[in-house]
Amino acid sequence: MKNVILEKLETIPFSIKYIEDVSEIHFQVHDGWSMKSLISDIANTATQSFVAVYDERALAFCSYLVTDDAELLFVCTHPSYRRMGIATKLITDSLAMLPQTLNSVVLEVRSRNRGALEFYKTLGFEKLGIRKDFYSTPKDDAIVMEKTRHGVKELN
Numbered sequence: 681m682k683n684v685i686l687e688k689l690e691t692i693p694f695s696i697k698y699i700e701d702v703s704e705i706h707f708q709v710h711d712g713w714s715m716k717s718l719i720s721d722i723a724n725t726a727t728q729s730f731v732a733v734y735d736e737r738a739l740a741f742c743s744y745l746v747t748d749d750a751e752l753l754f755v756c757t758h759p760s761y762r763r764m765g766i767a768t769k770l771i772t773d774s775l776a777m778l779p780q781t782l783n784s785v786v787l788e789v790r791s792r793n794r795g796a797l798e799f800y801k802t803l804g805f806e807k808l809g810i811r812k813d814f815y816s817t818p819k820d821d822a823i824v825m826e827k828t829r830h831g832v833k834e835l836n
């Protein structure tokens with residue numbers, strides 16, 4: 681099943697068509713975005729967001745704030761479809777769809793989110809530093825990670 685899904689998985693820009701699927705995923709994730717935030721994200725011209733779609737259903741979501749550089753704001757996969765390579769494909773494809781003039785992509789992740797830290801490492805993100813007590817509920821440090829332009833190009 682994993683290979684069937686990966687073969688047919690498509691990365692496309694997030695749109696209102698997938699709002700219910702994406703809202704359901706966010707509802708099940710810590711720090712997930714509300715339906716209102718997701719609708720604002722679609723309208724926000726400073727962000728570029730993408731979904732991984734299989735059989736007309738969005739199984740994963742990611743969003744970048746794009747200026748001179750890019751910040752990966754969030755990535756999440758539906759809990760029933762994790763460890764299948766879906767987020768890897770979504771991030772790899774979406775990085776290739778961002779402007780090629782970008783120097784780097786940065787992100788912040790909770791220090792206790794070991795799964796996400798591992799995930800980002802497999803994609804070539806490297807630790808830049810720590811922001812002490814950056815998160816509340818629960819309190820946690822943020823690990824700042826970066827993938828350089830060279831790394832982004834490697835993914836293409």
Ligand SMILES: CC(C)(COP(=O)(O)OP(=O)(O)OC[C@H]1O[C@@H](n2cnc3c(N)ncnc32)[C@H](O)[C@@H]1OP(=O)(O)O)[C@@H](O)C(=O)NCCC(=O)NCCS
Pocket residue numbers: 709710740753754755756757758761762763764765766767768769789793794795796798799800802
């Ligand atoms: C992090 C997350 C997006 C990964 O999505 P995914 O579709 O399961 O990721 P992939 O299947 O592409 O994982 C690729 C590799 O990353 C690593 N990885 C992913 N999740 C992991 C976990 N929970 N623990 C350890 N390593 C993990 C593994 O090396 C994995 O390869 P493997 O399955 O062959 O061992 C998903 O767990 C998620 O939605 N988490 C909740 C939201 C979140 O914390 N987002 C990040 C902060 S914004």
